[in-house]
Amino acid sequence: MSVRFPVRTGALPVAGFAGVVVLVLATAGLPVPPAVLVPLGLTGMGVVVLAWLGLGRRTAEIPVRGWYRLTAAWCLPLLFAPPLFSGDVHSYLAQGVIAAGGQDPYRLGPLTALGAASPVVQQVSPYWQDTTAPYGPFWIAISRAIAQLAGHDLIPTLLLNRLVELAGVALAAWALPRLARRTGVSPGGALWLGLLNPLVLWHVVAGAHNDGLMIGLMLAGLEIALAGLSSPPRIAAGLVLLTLAANIKIMAAAAVCCLAVVLARHAGRTAGRGAAALLGVLGGFAGLSLAISWLTGLGLGWVGALGGSAAVHSWLAPTNQLGFLAGGLGALAGLHITSAAISVMVRIGAVLGAIAGARLLWSIHRGRFHPVTGLGLVFSVMLIAGPVVQPWYLLWALLPLAASVRSDRARRGLARGSAVLAMALPPLGGGAAVLVEGYLVAAAFLAALWWFGRPTPPGPDAALAVPVAGQTVE
Structure with missing residues (x-):
C-alpha cells in the first residue's frame, strides 16, 4: 500500500512544512499539558511522513534544485527546536x-x-x-x-x-x-x-x-x-x-x-x-x-x-534482541543469563558480520555489485550483526x-x-498512558486525513520512486 493524494505536487511541500512547524511548536516548552503536546507533536510528524511519501510518487515533477529548496524549507523550522529524539x-x-x-x-x-x-x-x-x-x-x-x-x-x-x-x-x-x-x-x-x-x-x-x-x-x-x-x-x-x-x-x-x-x-x-x-x-x-x-x-x-x-544494551540491535530472548527463557528456569546471552550473541554477530562483509567486499572487487550499492549492503550487515542500533x-x-x-x-x-x-520515537515524554493516547490520537487524525484525501481510481504502486531516465543534475 502506498500513500496517494488527489492534490497537485505544490500542496505536499506546504503540508510537510506545516507538519514541521507543528512539531517545533509542540516541543517549544509551551505551558500545555503533555496529554495535548504529545499527540500534537506526533501528528505533526505524521503529516511530514505522509507528505514525504506522497512526494515519492512525484519525483519526475520536481527538478534537482527543487529538492534542494524543499529540503531547506523543511529543515529551517527545526533549527529553532530543542534537541529532539x-x-x-x-x-x-x-x-x-x-x-x-x-x-x-x-x-x-x-x-x-x-x-x-x-x-x-x-x-x-x-x-x-x-x-x-x-x-x-x-x-x-x-x-x-x-x-x-x-x-x-x-x-x-x-x-x-x-x-x-x-x-x-x-x-x-x-x-x-x-x-x-x-x-x-x-x-x-x-x-x-x-x-x-x-x-x-x-x-x-x-x-x-x-x-x-x-x-x-x-x-x-x-x-x-x-x-x-x-x-x-x-x-x-x-x-x-x-x-x-x-x-x-x-x-x-x-x-x-x-x-x-x-x-x-x-x-x-x-x-x-x-x-x-x-x-x-x-x-x-x-x-x-x-x-x-x-x-x-x-x-x-x-x-x-x-x-x-556498546556498554548499554541496545533494544533495536538484533543481537541484543536474541540475547534478551535467551535471557527471558532462562528466567523461566530461574537462571539470570541475560547479560551473558547478549555478550555471546554480540560475539556471534561480530563473526558472522565480518564474514558477510568480507564476501560483499569480494563481490564489489569482482564487479558483482556497484561500490555504492555494496557500501549500503555492508552497512546493512553492520546494522543486523552489530551490537548497537x-x-x-x-x-x-x-x-x-x-x-x-x-x-x-x-x-x-x-x-x-x-x-x-x-x-x-515520540518527540516528548509523559508516561506510558500519555504516549499511548498520543499515538492513538495522531493515528486517528492521520487516518482521517488519508481517507478524505484518497484519490479515485488509485494509481499503481510502482509509481513510488520510479527512477527517471535522463533527469540531470543541475
Whole structure:
C-alpha cells in the first residue's frame, strides 16, 4: 500500500512544512499539558511522513534544485527546536568541555572529569555519564572548538552543532545526485529517498547527530574518488574525505574498504598491482588517521575507546534482541543469563558480520555489485550483526542505497521502513498512558486525513520512486 493524494505536487511541500512547524511548536516548552503536546507533536510528524511519501510518487515533477529548496524549507523550522529524539548533543558538549580543559575524553567520562555538580554533566543521560568518548579525534576536535566558542551554554552549542551537521547535509546533497547518475538511478528519486527522508530531518537536523557530517563526508569522498579512478590527485582527495569521516565514527572505514577493492580491480589484471593498490589505500588511510590524531593533539586513545557505546544494551540491535530472548527463557528456569546471552550473541554477530562483509567486499572487487550499492549492503550487515542500533543508524545504509538501488520493490521497502522508524520515537515524554493516547490520537487524525484525501481510481504502486531516465543534475 502506498500513500496517494488527489492534490497537485505544490500542496505536499506546504503540508510537510506545516507538519514541521507543528512539531517545533509542540516541543517549544509551551505551558500545555503533555496529554495535548504529545499527540500534537506526533501528528505533526505524521503529516511530514505522509507528505514525504506522497512526494515519492512525484519525483519526475520536481527538478534537482527543487529538492534542494524543499529540503531547506523543511529543515529551517527545526533549527529553532530543542534537541529532539536524543540528548547526544549534551554528550558532545561534555566531551568538548573535557578536551578544551586539557583532559582526555578517551580516558575520562563526563562524571569523572567534570564532577557531579557540573551543569554540563547534569544534562548528560545517566547512561553515558561514565562513558568515555566513542568518537574519532576529528569529531572531538570539532566538539572542543565548539566548547571553546560556546562555553557551557547549551543554546549556542546546539546551534553550532546543527550548523556542522548542515554542512554534512550539504555534502550529501551534492554527492547523492552524482552517485545516482553513476549507478543509473533517478537523481530526484535519490534526493527524495535520501536527503528529504524524515530520519534526516529528525536525527541529523533536529537531533544534531554527528552521523550527518560523517555520511556527508563519506558520500562526497566516494564520489570524488569514483569520478577520478585514473587520477591520483582525485583519489587522494576522496581518501582524505573518507578518512575524516572515519575519524568521526569508525564505521565510515567501510567506505575506505570499498574504495580499496575498487582500486584493486581498476589497477590492472595482475594480482601484484591489485594488492599494491589495495595496500596503498589502506596504508594511506592509516597514515592520514595517525596525522589527524597528532595534529589534534588527542593521540591514539580513541582506538581503545571505540566500544564505549556498546556498554548499554541496545533494544533495536538484533543481537541484543536474541540475547534478551535467551535471557527471558532462562528466567523461566530461574537462571539470570541475560547479560551473558547478549555478550555471546554480540560475539556471534561480530563473526558472522565480518564474514558477510568480507564476501560483499569480494563481490564489489569482482564487479558483482556497484561500490555504492555494496557500501549500503555492508552497512546493512553492520546494522543486523552489530551490537548497537539506533534509528538514525539506518541512514548509514539508506543514503548509499537511495543513490544506487533501482528495484521499485526495494525502494518502496526502504521508504516504508523509514516511515515506520520515523514514527518510532515520540518527540516528548509523559508516561506510558500519555504516549499511548498520543499515538492513538495522531493515528486517528492521520487516518482521517488519508481517507478524505484518497484519490479515485488509485494509481499503481510502482509509481513510488520510479527512477527517471535522463533527469540531470543541475
